[in-house]
Amino acid sequence: MEDGILKNISKHILLNDEERSLFNSLLSCKTLPKKTLVLQADQDCRYLSYVSSGALRSYYVDREGRESTIMFAIADWWITDMYCYLNRKPAMMHIETIEKSTIFQLSRANFDQLLEAVPKFEKFFRIMMQNAYTREQLRVMENLSLTAEERYHSFVMKYPQIVRQVTKKQIASYLGITPEFLSTLKKPEI
Amino acid sequence: MEDGILKNISKHILLNDEERSLFNSLLSCKTLPKKTLVLQADQDCRYLSYVSSGALRSYYVDREGRESTIMFAIADWWITDMYCYLNRKPAMMHIETIEKSTIFQLSRANFDQLLEAVPKFEKFFRIMMQNAYTREQLRVMENLSLTAEERYHSFVMKYPQIVRQVTKKQIASYLGITPEFLSTLKKPEI
DNA sequence: ACCATGTCTTAAGGTACCTTAATTTTTTTC
């Protein structure tokens, strides 16, 4: 099995062979073509997905049909509708592949089992949630205090690889502006 | 020692007497008057604070001197500049009391010691970070897809107690609008 | 290679929200 995921985890906790193989046994691997829905709003969000290669995005569709991109996930990122995954609620978001992608999925039942069997994973997920929290909080801060142009510039500086893998339209919907308006902004050098 | 904080923790993990008293020994208690700065931007953010009574807010001040409220913390909430607390970076935010408040503080060193000594706390903080993450993500979603009026309505529904304890000006700066504009919106019934 | 579909760009007119400023109301301070 691919081991980028175990490398990712080993940055934060040390696992023995037995724990590694238990972890691997709880994952399922999928390779999906471009534009495949991994999760639909209103469905049960059963999986937490690790992106091994490719790119995915989660997005919210409001009553008027407008899309807001909640997050992008490229290689080595995890993605799900976390609130609904953890609380067994119908999904609020959609998740789809942006390009051909290979992902490893951890079901909710296996997530619970993993935490029971190897409590060290509490630390791993604590750190993962910490990072996710502080990242979202910084995003809120930027949304409140920066102009659209500054937010775009900040995004390009922070995520140059994502900029290469997704469309401007998708970036605009992440920043909360229209693609037309993004198009009028001065482009920063990458 | 006040035990609202242990009650809060007991919702998620079970502690024996020894663990409880270790936890208590790692905290320090402070009672602060209204409008007291608990953290200044650029300082080292040394504490994670649990609010026993009163109300605090964290806010970011941009170059033009504009304030954006990042979060409110009333009784039973935790507050800090999480990114800077965890990563030993100079604080980005200010934190101040909105009214006379009693707080319990956990220093970074004691936080590390607690996690070492009682690994069960990894689970507690994992859940705390999870909740913080999903809350912030929902806020991002609302900022992207709702109008100012809808966000205000949602805030009032979600946090009626906070509405009673803070000014409209502070709520406006949490929502990313001016107090003048908030004042023109139709007020929902509480 | 071609057609279809979607993305990117430009531009004109519109709106949600901002700025400034003045008045009223509430809260704080001595």
Add this chain to the structure above:
DNA sequence: GAAAAAAATTAAGGTACCTTAAGACATGGT
């Protein structure tokens, strides 16, 4: 309990960003 300070409201003029529309440019499927 009066004076001072801060919050809340109202209103007029301004701007950042939106909507619609149309043409240029990519990209993907057969």
